[in-house]
Structure formats: structure tokens, C-alpha cells
Amino acid sequence: MIGTGIFISFSFQAAFVQNQPTILALWIIGGLIALTGALSYSDVSRLIPRSGGEYAFLDKLLHPSFGFSAGFISVFAGFAGPLAIASITLGEYALKSDVFSRMQFEAISLGAFVLGPAQCIGVLVLLALSACHSISLRIGGNVQKILTIVKLGVLGFILIGAFAKGGEPINLTLDSV
Incomplete structure (x- = not known):
């Protein structure tokens, strides 16, 4: 899934943070959090195979x-x-x-x-x-x-x-x- 938020959020980050390594670190941390959430949902959906999320x-x-x-x-x-x-x-x-x-x-x-x-x-x-x-x-x-x-x-x-x-x-x- 590719959301449109990437076109919105980055401009705010660049305006407020103004430090490329920090912005990159924020994206890496955000990606790891998203991956953790996706893996958690994947595991729970394996245990509870029902639609409805x-x-x-x-x-x-x-x-x-x-x-x-x-x-x-x-x-x-x-x-x-x-x-x-x-x-x-x-x-x-x-x-x-x-x-x-x-x-x-x-x-x-x-x-x-x-x-x-x-x-x-x-x-x-x-x-x-x-x-x-x-x-x-x-x-x-x-x-x-x-x-x-x-x-x-x-x-x-x-x-x-x-x-x-x-x-x-x-x-x-x-x-x-």
C-alpha cells in the first residue's frame, strides 16, 4: 500500500527538522515501527483468521x-x-x-x-x-x-x-x- 501521506508529511519534516541525518533517522524509525505493527497484525491474524481486522x-x-x-x-x-x-x-x-x-x-x-x-x-x-x-x-x-x-x-x-x-x-x- 502506498499512501499519499508521503507527499504531505515530508515537507513538514523538512521545514521543522532541517537536518538530513535526523530526517533519515525519523524515516527509518517510522519504517521499523510500521514493520513491527504489520508483523504483529500478521501474527494475530494467523491466530484469529476472521475478517474485520x-x-x-x-x-x-x-x-x-x-x-x-x-x-x-x-x-x-x-x-x-x-x-x-x-x-x-x-x-x-x-x-x-x-x-x-x-x-x-x-x-x-x-x-x-x-x-x-x-x-x-x-x-x-x-x-x-x-x-x-x-x-x-x-x-x-x-x-x-x-x-x-x-x-x-x-x-x-x-x-x-x-x-x-x-x-x-x-x-x-x-x-x-
Whole structure:
């Protein structure tokens, strides 16, 4: 699985940490934590071969109320929050592209809530992806495959560009980017 968080989180790390060895260490530590979590889930899923993930594990190991709580929180916070952040970030990136940069947008006020252009683009993308998955699992799966290939292509382009810029390590510092 390749999430879009890599396109969001690294810019914050580079802005706040500003030390390449520390950033690299953070990514290595994060990768080890993710690997530990994946191996733990793998082991528990071998012992409890049920669909449902975290809900099924907590339901069986602790108590059904723990499973329900974990499932409820996952649906309303664990999935909704990251989807909202990724969608708004996609909208922000889209607004900086050549397609949208020349257009003028106004925010939509809904009482206490104000929807800016980035939020509107994010909502439209979420609705389009939801429609793809609602129409057919095959269509939704194919869309996900295409998006994964696009993400891999973007990451590959960034890597190739970083190494093609120059052979000296100094060319890969934050000041030169």
C-alpha cells in the first residue's frame, strides 16, 4: 500500500527538522515501527483468521465492546480524518497547477463553516472515487491500480530528478532544492 501521506508529511519534516541525518533517522524509525505493527497484525491474524481486522481481534481477545469502540473510532476518526487531510491537500496541489492557477475562486460560506476551493476540489474527488467504488468493485479496483501506478511514477520521477541534478552530495541539501 502506498499512501499519499508521503507527499504531505515530508515537507513538514523538512521545514521543522532541517537536518538530513535526523530526517533519515525519523524515516527509518517510522519504517521499523510500521514493520513491527504489520508483523504483529500478521501474527494475530494467523491466530484469529476472521475478517474485520482490528475490530475482530479486539472483539475476540478482549471483549465485544472493545471491538465495537475500535471499529466506531476507526470509521469516524481513523478513516475520515486522513481522507479529509489528503483530499484538502490534493485540492491545494491542484490549485497550484497550471489548470487552476489562473482561475479565480470564491469560498462558500455555510454558516460557521467556510468551504474554500481546495475543500471543494477534495469533496468532488472523494465523491468521484466513491462513485467508482459504488458502481463496481472491478472499476474501483482498476481506479486504485491506476492511482498506485501514478503515485509510483511521481515518486520515481522525484528520485530520478534528485539524482540527475548532480553527483555531489551537496546538491541534495535543503538549500539546493
